[in-house]
Amino acid sequence: MGTEARDDEEIEAEHRASRLAAAQEYAPDARLEEELRLRLTGPDADGGALRFQWGDALLQPVEHMVSVAAGTPVQLELTGISTGSTVVHARPVAVAADAPESNALDAPATSAASTGLGTLTTLLDALESEHDVREWARLFDAVEAVSRALSRYELDLGVTWYDADGYVRRARLTERGRSYVRRLRETRARDQEIIISGRITELRESGFVKVKTGTAKNAPAYDVRFEDPEELVRMRPGLGDNVHFRVRFRQQLDSMGIARSTEHTYLGPAAEQTSLPLEP
Incomplete structure (x- = not known):
């Protein structure tokens, strides 16, 4: 049958979908825990470490960007850092009403974070393709702040969102997208x-x-x-x-x-x- 070239994220997405399908055989309302992964690539990002100055410049602006995309405040929390350049693992902060003893498969099917990440990844794809992005004008200030921080440290950003239903959304913001952002800001x-x-x-x-x-x-x-x-x-x-x-x-x-x-x-x-x- 030959071999299939797939990256680790694609393989894990398939595992998550299989895990959810198995769980729903016993609990039809079961859901997966949501996760956001930010992959930073660049000359200084090969060691799998997050420099403090990168965190200061990027993490809060990313949270703000997701909140603006969602149309409501979204709080994110850091859960880990791994290699593969520098990969930051995060998740939405649980709302008080959802907190009592809910395990990973009991998370809500949709969330503000999921709504925001869906919109945000679509916008980032449009920026990378240099398409018309006027319909996302309200998001542009927040995206520009992240774009400036990435350019300052010569970093590219990969965004992967694992939602509660097992679906995966991916997008990137590279030098091409950041250059397009700068051109759009010319007055x-x-x-x-x-x-x-x-x-x-x-x-x-x-x-x-x-x-x-x-x-x-x-x-x-x-x-x-x-x-x-x-x-x-x-x-x-x-x-x-x-x-x-x-x-x-x-x-x-x-x-x-x-x-x-x-x-x-x-x-x-x-x-x-x-x-x-x-x-x-």
Whole structure:
């Protein structure tokens, strides 16, 4: 029949599925314990050890990334480290309601972690393939934080998720995916002219004026920058003055249309807006 080239993770996934099938012959509701494996590969990762600086830079950001993908906080705990480069073993922290005397085959069929890892592995696959990832825009900041940490230490990340039903999800984030993340973060400027009306609540010698547009506590307030601070001095504004400014509203948009920064720059005075006449 010949031999089949399979890695250890594939073999273990098959063993888990067989173990679950056998257990369900006696207990139809039996489930496996969930496990997350993070495989770090790189020039310094061959010894099967996790450096403290890697842990500081990666573990909490990975947990945050899973939580954002799940749409709810997910806590993970480290259960071991093994070789094969550096392999980090982790699992979701058991919720109090699930804690009493539940063995490995009694874990819930689905979990927030499983939902998050399903979404996350799909996104990582899309990044590695350089596909459109705009539908996962809400995840991008969290993924970028992990990507930056990996680049800092010249590491690639392999993610393997073993869920409670015996299924396995895999994905990687290599230099190709990280390079795509950096390109997606490149920004372009989009300008438009707007009018800001309100009262001055703050003045700064550096050439900034804060204008609050209403009297309510939560009314929008804008920092308006004067390119020439002397122009602001010549205007002799005072706190509480009502002003009407023409400003350039500039957004720095990334490739997914997310505004990475905004700026309001003074262009000149705007005519006061008068009330529209009422028809008889």
